Amino acid sequence: MTSPCDPEHASPGDVGAALMMIDSRLKAVYDGRTETDPEQRALIDQLAGSMDADGVRDLLDGACTLIYMFMTWLRTAHEAQDKDVIEYVVPNLVASMRAMPRSIDPETIPTMAGMVIAAGIGLSPNLWRRQYGDWTRAEMNPLEATAFLLAEHINRITGDRDFATRLIAKALSTANQD
Template sequence: MVDARMKEIHESGLQDDDEAACQELNRLFVASADADGLQELLDGTCTLLYMFMQWLRRTHEQGDKDVIAYVVPHLVATLRMMPKSVRPQTIPTMAALVIAAGTELSPNGWRSQYGDWTPEEMNALEATVFLIAEHINRIADDHGFAVRLIAEPLTRAEYGED
């Protein structure tokens, strides 16, 4: 889903109608999933966030920079500019998920202590993972780097390659 959204935005830009269509597709996808499928989607999304933040942490540490100081303020500012997609009350949760992942804590584990996810948090979580992936792509100066960062090791593992 993240890869498809990134390609869509980079290839054609995202218009208001496109965003509505994407949200409808996401709603249909979630509606078609059973409770286990939805939980797996959430777990996978949080795992992506964790893996992205670990890469960012290592990259920032190479330059003696604190990943939290460089990533979280930009993320929060960008999420605040998206009031149609991201409700303001979800932004602290997204910042905390990123901080958890950036300090080597599981976003899934951190979030689980606060109960079930809300529908508003789903849009915010999607936007957060997208923005973190975009941050990685900007650092690497490559629009597809974040997706390959995850996909290539998974492909090698699937085929038993080292």
Template sequence: MSSPCDPQYAPAGDVSGAMMLVDSRLRAIYDGRTEVDPEQRKLDEQFTASLGPTGAQDLLDGVCTIIFMYMKWLRMACEDHDKDVIEYVVPNLVTSMGRMPRSVRPEAVPTMAGLVVAAGTGLSPSLWRQQYGEWTKEEMNALEATSFLLAEIINRITDDRDFATRLVTDALSSADR
């Protein structure tokens, strides 16, 4: 039986734009910058403001698509080692977000955990979230942090700082062909 949250019904969104934001956060952290550079934050805000309402929604859908792709990869990696992806990923994600109170408001953490569980069980994160109304401003940093943290988990597992980015860009390249 098909779910209304089945990924086949979800828009992919602006995956390229979303990947650009995730990759810039990864590079900043790998370069030793623990705080987001105010100039970079300003550029990101200008970029998202230039998108307009439709473009912003496309960017949100793109981030959700990336989260789905990361969780699918993590689910397959966990299954190869007889581990449960939810048990492996969600506690680490929630703990990491709890350590980021300036960036991630505590009330957004349960929503992000639910989003990751939805993706981990094969549901579209954007359609799952849509059931509960519009995205809130407070959830934006949490959504960005979720995509970044999942990418970081993948990069640590593979011992390759660019693996998560390549995972998405390779999928985009093959979709273009």
């Protein structure tokens, strides 16, 4: 029996745009900047401003697809070490989000943790989230932060600042070839 939250039922969304946003945040942090480069921010704002409701939904679905793909990779890496991905990733993620009270409202953390757990057990985070209604404005920063923190975690454990971005770019290019 399949779950209505199985990834096969989910729209992948605009993974490329979501990856661009996460990659620009990663580069800013790695360069020691607390803010995104103004030129990069202008491009992101232009992209967001050009989107209609469907485009925004596609971007949100794309961010959820990133979360799913990152957690799939992390699950595989943890299982190779006989470790549980939920046990090792979720507490770290929650602690990081709690340390960001200006960007992330504490009430959104359980939803983000739930999405990561859903992805960690092989469910679609966007379908899991959708069952609770429409996205709220308060969830936008935490969603981006969740994808960012997972990418940064992958980069940290691999010792490669671009690993997470390359992981997704390779998956996208492989999917486009098929």
